[in-house]
Amino acid sequence: MHSSKEYVCVMQLHRPVSEERLREVLSEFTGRIYQRPPVRSSVKRSLRVKVVHEIELLEYTGRYALLRIASEAGTYMRKLCWDVGLVLGVGAHMRELRRTRTGPFTEDRGLVRLQDVAEALYRFREEGKDDLLRKVVLPGEFSICHLPKVVVRDTAVESLIHGAPLAVPGIVMLHEGIKPGDTVAVLTLKGELVALATAEMSSEQVISERRGIAFRLRRVVMEPGLYPRTWKRREQKA
Amino acid sequence: MEERDVTKEGMSFIREIDEFCGYNRRWLVKLEGEPTDPRYGWLPRERPIGKYIEYGVINLDKPPGPTSHEVVAWVKRMFGVQRAGHGGTLEPHTP
Numbered sequence: 001m002h003s004s005k006e007y008v009c010v011m012q013l014h015r016p017v018s019e020e021r022l023r024e025v026l027s028e029f030t031g032r033i034y035q036r037p038p039v040r041s042s043v044k045r046s047l048r049v050k051v052v053h054e055i056e057l058l059e060y061t062g063r064y065a066l067l068r069i070a071s072e073a074g075t076y077m078r079k080l081c082w083d084v085g086l087v088l089g090v091g092a093h094m095r096e097l098r099r100t101r102t103g104p105f106t107e108d109r110g111l112v113r114l115q116d117v118a119e120a121l122y123r124f125r126e127e128g129k130d131d132l133l134r135k136v137v138l139p140g141e142f143s144i145c146h147l148p149k150v151v152v153r154d155t156a157v158e159s160l161i162h163g164a165p166l167a168v169p170g171i172v173m174l175h176e177g178i179k180p181g182d183t184v185a186v187l188t189l190k191g192e193l194v195a196l197a198t199a200e201m202s203s204e205q206v207i208s209e210r211r212g213i214a215f216r217l218r219r220v221v222m223e224p225g226l227y228p229r230t231w232k233r234r235e236q237k238a
Numbered sequence: 239m240e241e242r243d244v245t246k247e248g249m250s251f252i253r254e255i256d257e258f259c260g261y262n263r264r265w266l267v268k269l270e271g272e273p274t275d276p277r278y279g280w281l282p283r284e285r286p287i288g289k290y291i292e293y294g295v296i297n298l299d300k301p302p303g304p305t306s307h308e309v310v311a312w313v314k315r316m317f318g319v320q321r322a323g324h325g326g327t328l329e330p331h332t333p
Contacts, residue, residue: 002326003325073326074326099326102325102326104258104259105297105325109258109297110297111297111298112296112297112298112299113301114298114301114309114313117296117298117313117316118316121316121317124287130287133287133290134287136296137290137294137295137296138294138295138296138297139282139283139285139290139293139294139295140282140293140294140295141251141255141282142255142295143295144255145255145256145258145259145261146259146261148263149252149256151252153269153272154274154278154279157279168268171268171269172268172269172272173265173266173267173268173269174265174268175261175263175264175265175266176263176264176265176266177263187252188248188274188279189245189248189249189272189273189274190244190247190248190251190274190280190281190282191248191251191252191255191281191282192279192280192282193293203266206266206268207268221293226279227279
């Protein structure tokens with residue numbers, strides 16, 4: 001799953017323009033834009049449409065502009081700055097870039113450096129204490145925090161892992177606002193991520209119906225065997 | 239003797255996940271009071287360390303210089319795991 005990103009970048013203008021003009025052009029680059037990946041990239045260089053959710057001009061000195069940009073995954077900031085320069089008519093390029101958000105992960109939440117990882121591992125291996133390790137590594141469940149969630153009963157878990165769709169009777173609770181076609185995260189009552197799924201019913205339907213397929217699993221994450229099987233194995237004929 | 243309420247702790251964790259990214263949609267409850275059996279599975283924070291790492295995620299501030307691919311290779315070696323991924327590369331030669 002490719003999540004949206006946020007960046008802060010410094011754009012250098014080759015000649016100064018008025019702040020008003022800069023803001024005007026920046027607003028033209030919000031919404032859907034065309035982009036072709038640069039020569040130095042690992043993706044196919046076809047012309048693509050990308051969505052820029054937001055551009056905020058944080059500071060402007062006439063020469064440098066500090067921008068905060070929120071965009072779809074796969075949007076090139078360097079190309080965006082270059083193209084802004086073209087439209088302004090004076091030329092521009094990106095000088096500095098920092099990604100400040102990837103999906104749900106921001107700079108102020110659990111950001112660690114390689115040194116922190118190394119120290120946490122050392123403490124675990126040499127001293128037998130996993131406390132730092134459990135601070136540095138987060139449960140993977142945090143990476144789906146931006147999805148609507150559906151909680152299932154213990155008795156439904158193992159059959160889901162073995163490929164069964166998620167039917168209404170297995171559902172304990174879910175977020176409001178889910179519509180057919182939405183991607184959701186399926187969790188156990190303990191909060192463990194079981195799978196990612198696509199909605200066949202809306203939240204309201206799930207609540208009002210007594211039976212029926214509510215979600216189809218797209219990607220199972222949990223391993224089998226943690227929760228008990230609650231269906232009979234096929235009898236072997238003697 | 240103190241009995242832990244694993245179901246309650248599970249609910250707290252689920253709410254914590256929502257809070258992590260400010261997800262504030264309301265919950266609709268169909269089966270009020272449905273319990274979870276502490277004998278099966280784990281509260282994610284209490285997974286044995288091997289599984290905790292296997293299903294874990296690191297929000298890493300990548301140093302400038304090495305590529306994301308290189309950093310992932312280092313992290314895999316440090317942890318002794320076979321598979322690890324990253325959430326997207328940044329443009330090269332960004333100072």
